[in-house]
Amino acid sequence: MRSRPGLDRKAHVILDGTLVPIRGPHLRRHANGDWKEISDSSGNHSRSEGHIPRRPLASPPHWRLSGWPGLLLGARVPLRIATRVGAGSATMPPFRTPNPPRETTMRTTEVSNRRIAVFCGARPGSDPGHLRFAREFGTALAQRGLELVYGTGGGVMGALAEAVAAAGSGITGIVPHSLREQQNADSPRGTIFVVRSLHERKALMYRLCSAFAVLPGGIGTLDELMEVATWNNLCLMDKPIVVVNHLGFFDPMLEMLDHLVRQGFLTREERRLIQVAQSPDEAFDLLRIGVPEPGTV
Numbered sequence: 262m263r264s265r266p267g268l269d270r271k272a273h274v275i276l277d278g279t280l281v282p283i284r285g286p287h288l289r290r291h292a293n294g295d296w297k298e299i300s301d302s303s304g305n306h307s308r309s310e311g312h313i314p315r316r317p318l319a320s321p322p323h324w325r326l327s328g329w330p331g332l333l334l335g336a337r338v339p340l341r342i343a344t345r346v347g348a349g350s351a352t353m354p355p356f357r358t359p360n361p362p363r364e365t366t367m368r369t370t371e372v373s374n375r376r377i378a379v380f381c382g383a384r385p386g387s388d389p390g391h392l393r394f395a396r397e398f399g400t401a402l403a404q405r406g407l408e409l410v411y412g413t414g415g416g417v418m419g420a421l422a423e424a425v426a427a428a429g430s431g432i433t434g435i436v437p438h439s440l441r442e443q444q445n446a447d448s449p450r451g452t453i454f455v456v457r458s459l460h461e462r463k464a465l466m467y468r469l470c471s472a473f474a475v476l477p478g479g480i481g482t483l484d485e486l487m488e489v490a491t492w493n494n495l496c497l498m499d500k501p502i503v504v505v506n507h508l509g510f511f512d513p514m515l516e517m518l519d520h521l522v523r524q525g526f527l528t529r530e531e532r533r534l535i536q537v538a539q540s541p542d543e544a545f546d547l548l549r550i551g552v553p554e555p556g557t558v
């Protein structure tokens with residue numbers, strides 16, 4: 262599949278704000294610690310990459326016991342009664358390339374009006390129709406010239422991302438260290454931001470995109486939907502949201518929103534912050550994002 266012009270098809274990880282290429286079968290490490298890309302994801306050869314830290318990407322956090330238990334038991338142990346060892350913050354130890362390529366990092370974190378964040382399940386759900394629809398949505402998203410921002414999970418998210426990549430469009434995944442270690446979230450394509458917390462992850466997802474779509478999912482999906490609707494409502498952000506109500510999956514939730522209106526907890530105007538579409542094309546039209554297929558307007 263041909264890549265769209267301007268899309269970065271190389272795999273990268275951004276660790277705490279620093280961009281490094283993903284270590285994969287297409288990277289070879291030299292004795293001095295540098296890595297050389299020997300083929301890109303489509304099998305083409307030879308492009309050099311910069312220095313990548315020797316430390317394993319999924320390195321576990323270190324913990325140091327405080328006070329007398331530390332003196333008794335020594336240095337680093339994976340226990341919770343501990344002070345986290347980090348670079349001035351209570352999170353992961355520093356994990357940076359020696360001289361981060363600043364302009365590359367800036368370019369990668371730029372907000373693009375072609376990026377759409379999609380919230381959806383980390384699980385596949387019990388109806389195989391959800392995965393089928395996620396693939397259909399991913400293909401349509403790429404055909405509109407859009408790029409995906411998502412939570413780097415499996416299930417509905419995984420099906421969606423696979424379809425976007427297969428259709429030749431760009432993917433940005435954002436994952437906290439904790440989930441990344443569980444998930445082995447390296448994607449063969451796109452850019453992955455590894456961040457410190459779930460809060461940071463959501464904030465970055467919201468910042469990087471210019472619109473939101475919601476596909477079937479669980480409480481994580483509902484949490485993200487309600488949060489962006491609330492941010493819009495409080496004027497902390499102004500980015501359109503659409504729920505894609507394929508086969509009526511979201512009917513009970515939409516009924517709950519109507520209930521909130523009837524009970525005086527939500528105005529009719531605020532209720533309209535969450536738009537509803539039945540199909541991918543209707544969703545993109547409502548979001549006013551992407552280039553419509555020729556002949557559809």
Ligand SMILES: C/C(=C\CNc1ncnc2c1ncn2[C@@H]1O[C@H](COP(=O)(O)O)[C@@H](O)[C@H]1O)CO
Pocket residue numbers: 379380381382383384411412413414415418440444478479480481482483485
């Ligand atoms: C639930 C399981 C694993 C959780 N792993 C996740 N991986 C990636 N992203 C996640 C995960 N959990 C929540 N998210 C974010 O919320 C949405 C999915 O959550 P849901 O509860 O499945 O709807 C998604 O948009 C992510 O951004 C066990 O497999």
